[in-house]
Amino acid sequence: MALPGFRDFYPADCAFRNAIFAKWRDVAHRYGFVEYDGPPLEPLDLFTKKSGQEIVTQLYNFTDKGEREVALRPEMTPTLARLVTARHKDFKKPLKWFSIPQVFRYERQQKGRLREHYQFNCDIIGEAGLEADIELIALVIDTLRAFGLTEKDFVVRLSDRQFWTDFMNERNVPEEERYAVIQAIDKSEREPREKTAEKLGRLATEVFAILDDAGSAKSERLDTVETGLRYRGLPDYVKRDFTVVRGLAYYTGVVFEVFDRSGEFRAIAGGGRYDNLLKNLGEVDLPALGFGMGDVVLGEILKGNGWSPHHGQSGVYVVIADEDYRAQAMKIVQELRLQIFDEAVDYSLQPSKVGKQFQTAEERVFEFAVVVDSQVTDGIVEVKVLATRQQTKVAIENVYSHLMEKRGERYRRG
RNA sequence: GCGGCCGUAGCUCAAUGGUAGAGCUCCAGAUUGUGGUUCUGGCUGUUGCGGGUUCGAGCCCCGUCGGUCGCCCCA
Numbered sequence: 108m109a110l111p112g113f114r115d116f117y118p119a120d121c122a123f124r125n126a127i128f129a130k131w132r133d134v135a136h137r138y139g140f141v142e143y144d145g146p147p148l149e150p151l152d153l154f155t156k157k158s159g160q161e162i163v164t165q166l167y168n169f170t171d172k173g174e175r176e177v178a179l180r181p182e183m184t185p186t187l188a189r190l191v192t193a194r195h196k197d198f199k200k201p202l203k204w205f206s207i208p209q210v211f212r213y214e215r216q217q218k219g220r221l222r223e224h225y226q227f228n229c230d231i232i233g234e235a236g237l238e239a240d241i242e243l244i245a246l247v248i249d250t251l252r253a254f255g256l257t258e259k260d261f262v263v264r265l266s267d268r269q270f271w272t273d274f275m276n277e278r279n280v281p282e283e284e285r286y287a288v289i290q291a292i293d294k295s296e297r298e299p300r301e302k303t304a305e306k307l308g309r310l311a312t313e314v315f316a317i318l319d320d321a322g323s324a325k326s327e328r329l330d331t332v333e334t335g336l337r338y339r340g341l342p343d344y345v346k347r348d349f350t351v352v353r354g355l356a357y358y359t360g361v362v363f364e365v366f367d368r369s370g371e372f373r374a375i376a377g378g379g380r381y382d383n384l385l386k387n388l389g390e391v392d393l394p395a396l397g398f399g400m401g402d403v404v405l406g407e408i409l410k411g412n413g414w415s416p417h418h419g420q421s422g423v424y425v426v427i428a429d430e431d432y433r434a435q436a437m438k439i440v441q442e443l444r445l446q447i448f449d450e451a452v453d454y455s456l457q458p459s460k461v462g463k464q465f466q467t468a469e470e471r472v473f474e475f476a477v478v479v480d481s482q483v484t485d486g487i488v489e490v491k492v493l494a495t496r497q498q499t500k501v502a503i504e505n506v507y508s509h510l511m512e513k514r515g516e517r518y519r520r521g
Numbered sequence: 522g523c524g525g526c527c528g529u530a531g532c533u534c535a536a537u538g539g540u541a542g543a544g545c546u547c548c549a550g551a552u553u554g555u556g557g558u559u560c561u562g563g564c565u566g567u568u569g570c571g572g573g574u575u576c577g578a579g580c581c582c583c584g585u586c587g588g589u590c591g592c593c594c595c596a
Contacts (some may be wrong), residue, residue: 111587163523165595182596210596215522217590226596353596364596377596399596430552465556480554493556 112214112222124225125510126416127254127402127409128207131227134250135205138242140229143204145186147211151176153185155355157388164372167211167222168363183228184384184397190233192389200233200393219373219404225374232399233314237328240361240380241335247365247376247398248344254409257370258343261375263365265333266351267326268358268379270336274317278310292318293352321347328361353377357384359398365407375408420494422451423510424468428480430458436479439488439503443477469493475510 109115116124132142132269151168168178183206191202206228216222229246231239244263245297251261271292275285291306295318304311317324329347336342345363353362362379366372378398386392409415423443427436436454443452451473455464468476478489482500490506491498492513501509 161594212595214594216588217592220596374596401596426555460552461554462552462556467556469556476555478555489555491555496556498555 110222112216114221114223119307120317122416122418123406124402127406128225130253131205131207131250131400132258134246134253135227135229138203138229138246138249140205140246143187143190143206143210145180145183145190145206147180147209148177149180149186151178153189154178154181157185157188165212165214167213167359180208181212181397182210183208183226184381185388187228187230187232187397188388189383191393192385192391193475195233195391195393201239202230202232204232205229219386219407221403225402227400227402228397229378230395232391232395235394237331237361238335240328240332241339243378243396243398244332244336244345244361244363244365245339245341247363247378247400248341250376250400251365251405254405254414255412256408259368260408260412261344261365261367263363264348264351265329265345265361265363266347266349266364267328267360268352269328269360270324270326270349271352272359274313279412280310289352292350296350319350321349324349332361352392353379357381359383364397365400372404372408420472420474422453422471422473423447423475423477424464424471424473425452425454425495426461426464426468426476426478427454427458428461428478432479432481432483436485439477439479439506443507447510465493475513477506 110429114120116393135142151163152165155163162181163178166178166181168176171177186208187204187206195232207225208228209223210226211223213222215221227250229243231243245267248263271289272285275288280288288307288310291303292314295303300315304315307314317520328500331344333347336345351362351364353364354360358379359382360380363377364374365376366374376398378396380396382394382396385395425436425440425443427433440452440454451471453471453473455467459467465476473493476491476493478491478498480489482488483503487500488502488503488506489498490501490509490513499509
């Protein structure tokens with residue numbers, strides 16, 4: 108039994124997960140992002156420096172055998188910040204980097220939320236212009252579209268953290284009250300209005316006016332972002348929503364969260380601009396923005412949509428019809444394994460009835476069977492297309508080319 | 522950290538307080554060298570764990586662990 112909040116990945120689960128990873132990588136590459144990675148275990152203070160001591164209650168942390176205080180990473184951004192800070196002069200800006208780390212949180216699990224998950228992280232570093240924000244949001248949209256999701260399935264709720272900062276500046280909200288205001292706005296959707304109003308005090312009327320009618324608030328940044336997305340043909344995927352502020356204190360500009368349209372799940376992804384984070388963590392001052400998308404909520408949505416990795420027929424099952432010729436069969440197996448690309452060539456490890464071997468081949472969705480029997484002494488095997496049950500005698504040296512020819516016929520038939 | 526619901530075979534679930542069962546899966550055979558059907562047979566349980574009540578507990582009570590959903594918190 109896996110620990111609470113941790114998952115086992117049986118082959119089908121692993122195939123599903125890997126198919127998600129493959130899509131993530133595919134889209135990121137198409138957007139010109141390059142992959143990086145870092146250690147799952149980090150010094151504890153890497154996280155407390157950014158988020159304060161209170162984050163420790165949410166961390167898997169312990170003292171290692173060298174008396175170091177360490178923690179399993181709860182997010183990738185601090186690691187990314189360290190990597191970039193250490194060697195930023197080695198890279199041309201802007202950096203477009205992505206990663207698929209497994210991240211960990213020590214908290215009670217609930218729907219869509221475990222103690223570990225894989226999080227697709229995409230960040231652009233060293234570009235202050237809004238073109239980067241547009242690029243990043245387009246990427247999050249196209250990532251979900253790559254899974255067959257459409258504007259009917261999800262929406263990117265767009266907001267502007269800077270707008271709220273300006274708002275509070277203009278009304279002279281004291282520094283120490285600001286985080287509470289942001290928190291109140293963040294929770295306003297889930298709490299009774301009176302409670303939020305109480306928290307907001309004198310700001311309540313104005314804030315509610317903005318939350319109720321996002322169009323009433325002016326944000327040139329959002330105007331620009333929306334225009335940019337329109338140019339890219341993606342306007343139907345976004346909606347202005349100033350309740351989105353993101354819990355974290357370090358966001359500075361455009362922020363966004365992606366939700367399923369049904370409202371059944373928690374956020375699919377979230378991110379935004381954090382221009383001051385690198386400066387605050389180290390000596391390097393670079394603007395930055397990014398998003399994270401977890402495999403758990405996405406996986407639940409995809410399962411609900413019936414999405415699954417394609418697993419058509421492929422590979423070759425070598426049927427040993429006569430145990431006397433197992434040695435010859437092994438020679439064929441090994442030759443095919445050298446010739447074939449990225450597909451299984453398998454056989455029964457133990458003597459087994461022919462019918463049983465075919466059954467195995469079929470259950471495992473092989474495309475071809477190669478039957479080895481006494482004819483092998485004349486250099487002949489039977490090649491069978493499992494789907495059509497069509498069987499042909501083929502000289503051993505021609506097996507591979509015969510298989511490829513058969514496959515070509517299948518594709519030509521469509 | 523707090524609360525609701527739930528914990529019986531690998532899976533889905535039955536069993537009035539009275540000898541723990543079924544379906545599916547899996548394995549084997551029917552079928553001696555060619556397929557997902559069918560039929561037959563077989564394996565699998567400290568009823569999550571520990572205590573209590575009772576002549577007797579899967580069932581009732583307490584605790585605990587785990588699952589699930591929500592809260593807190595937070596992506």
